[in-house]
Amino acid sequence: MFDLQCQNVTKKFGALTAVSGVSLDVPAGSFFSILGPSGCGKTTLMRMIAGFETPTSGDISIKGRSVVGTPPNKRNVKMVFQHLALFPMMNVGENIAYGLRCRGAGKAEIADKVRDVLDRIGLPGVAHKQVSQLSGGQKQRIAIARCMVLEPDVLLLDEPLGALDLKLRERMKIELKLLQHQFNTTFLYITHDQSEALVMSDNVAVMNAGKFEQIGTPQELYHRPSSGFVAGFVGDSNRWRGRVASAAGAVCSIEVDGGTVVAASSGPLARGEEVEVFVRPEAIAIGPQGSAGGNNRMAGTVDSLLFNGANSRILVRSAAGALLEVDSPAAGEDTPLRPGDAVELSFAHARTLCFSAAARP
């Protein structure tokens, strides 16, 4: 059973196509994210689901029923806005009660439900407070509670963490995931921040220029990206441009600046085709690793050490002059490497991915 389905949804604004032929199925009770750079059409897609825009073509259905002709206030899809849009003229309790009152719920029922939902989000007793008295994270939770008290079929979240500072954002990521489990409601989350999408989601759709590039679990997107855009957008990657020297099935040999690497390709590539090669920092080992075949080798010198706790990196300048980010083998203080040391890098063929550079603009 799918809570939310989009079939071939397209939205044009005059000559501009904001969303082009997008289809998605969100299973009930799952956390689905749409990840894309700003201006890729993800907000337009969400506004169509909420009913603020009408698709030019295609169909949107919620719990199996098409809602294209339904006005926004009749859809059981609630939305957490980017800047939360809590009503400043009402206190917290009135904010949460607003939707219930619109539904015509009784006074006692409203009071019960408001108290109940405040308990569930861990903020009991704030009902009488003014919105301006709350902290950023509390406002966030109130905005979610205001929607969840109406028991929506789908909760839409439009980059709600964007306005928070980094520390709070990290905490809210986990909290949102927990809230989703607790309410057991389908969440559709829109973000341009890949770590938000990867951490929280069951499934992620990567969107670019109005189209979905790939839909999959965070693991699939990270380890088996289907396009150069996804490989570059999800997670960190070292990337080079190169030319296909020879191709044999899914394995091709690619000429890059200062050498040849063997890479895995997801689609057929022609000889001489321009490609982009992606290697994750953690796929590269420093030092001669596995002297047997199956590894690409590259010589270089340590340029600098970037200490960032467990995410420490080493910047290595290859013989051809390109800078590569490599995961630091020892996160501790006593890395044996110093800037200027000569090193050898090795990375497995299977973890070296290449995509046709012509496929995307």
Add this chain to the structure above:
Amino acid sequence: MSSADARRLSLILLFAPFFLWIAVLIVLPQLGIVGVSLREKIGPGEYVFGLANYSDFLGQPIYWNTLLRTAVMSILVTALALLVGFPVAYYIAKIAHRRSRTALFLLCLVPLWVSDLVRAFGWIILLRETGVVSTVLQATGLVSGPVELLYNDATVVVGLVYTVVLFMIVPLVSTLDGMDDSLIEAGLNLGGSRLTVFRRIVVPYAMPGIVAGCIIVFMMTAGSYLTPVLLGGKNSMWFTEQIYNQFITRYNWEAGATFGVLLLAFTSIVVWVGLRLTGQNLASTVATR
């Protein structure tokens, strides 16, 4: 000279014109008016202190009836200006495209380029017995003889609304402009109808602007002179007309001053009651969001 002294001096210099203006042009004349209203004429050039002017006012129903009538009509004009101004302001602030917004706002200002007097004569040209409207009605056969549309209360109210509506629109546009569109969308998304969203979100948000506009419009209307006199003629019975008569026609400065004080006091009371009823205060109305 220390920098603190310099700052104090510049503050004094900056505020001096403002203080002079308030003191010399507003407070002093008002005090003078109050002083004049409190003296009784007992002979040529002979005065004593007393409240006789005020008791005269209360003793003459025509006077306080005129004051009440002026207040009621001004409240009506204010209500109509709000009714007309709100949709215009909402359109300019929320619906119109960014680019056309300035142009629309300027269009609202156009009537102000013409003086009150000329605008009133414009209405007279339209509405008098031999005027445009009357002629057109006769030509189309809707009426058999010439119609006089001037010199009645409806015309006065329409003319006043036309004169003051801009002063309702400006504060409304600036408050509505500060309102995030997502508040309206959130209101709809959570299940509110357009009416609910308007009543529970838009109006409460715009309340400071509504109150500011109403105060300005009410004060301007109650204190207006030209429009009611020219469009209402002898029937207009506007209180400012009484003040003018006392000062100029009858040369009774004591009575005129009394009426002036009473008009100020009465309109202030109306504004205060209005603020109490809407639960606003002057500070929140003036402060921008």
